[in-house]
Amino acid sequence: MPTRTMDKRDRLIHAAVRVVHEQGFGRTTLADIAATADVPLGNVYYYFKTKDALGAALVAEHAAHQEALQARWDEDPDPRARLKAFVRMTDGNRESLANFGCPIGTLCAELAKAGGPVADQASAIFTGLLAWLEVQFQALGCGADSRGLAIHLLSALQGVSLLAHSLNDPAYVTREAERLVAWLETLGAGEESRDR
Known part of the structure; x- marks a missing residue:
């Protein structure tokens, strides 16, 4: 019985991830999530008493997914390759980004x-x-520029995600990803940041 319970809760969370990404958190109703998960609305209330409780579960799901990606990238011993994997993952999601924006970025901004x-x-x-x-x-x-470079890289990818979504053109993501990968190639041991 616990497996069935977890399965239903997981279905609701995965449905919420998809619907909230497509519609936004504010516009998404618990009924939307129930319909997408193909479960009765009462089941949503059983697992999530409030929309805030659902929001917390949604955030936890995104956080767990991000941590799993980072753990997978950390298997590569080369930090440059890990950074490129992050950039390429964003490019790999370009269609979704153009259609709906970054799932984490838009959720964070809305919340x-x-x-x-x-x-x-x-x-x-x-x-x-x-x-x-x-x-x-x-x-x-x-060295000391590492924090600034981290902010620069994340800002560039979030910015291009917003631009691609606003203009509904995934090509913006690909072009920026190519520029960022080339920029990452210019960084090396003992070097400080270089402008792209």
Whole structure:
């Protein structure tokens, strides 16, 4: 019985990830999620008493997914390759980004407007990603500039995601990803940042 319970909860969370990405958190109703997950609406209320509870589960799902990606990238011993994998993952999602924007970026922006604990939990995803990026730049020998380079890389990818979505053109993501990969090639042991 616990497996069935977890399966239904997981189905609801995965449905919420998809629907919220496509519609936004504010516009998504619990009924939308129930319909997408193909479960009765009452089941949503059983697992998530409030929309904030659903928001917290959604943020936790995104955070776990991001951590799993970072763990997979960390299997590569080369920090430059890890950074390129992050950039290429973004490019690999270019169609979705053009259609709906970045799932984490748009969710964080929307939740930040409302404030509160769920917004704080969501912002921790970016905090963790920035810390991971900084570690990669430190491993490349970028020293004190590593934090700034991490911010630069994440800002570039978030910015191009917004631009691609606003203009509904995934080619913007590909062009920026190519520029970022070329820029990453210019960084090396003992070198400070170079402008792209």
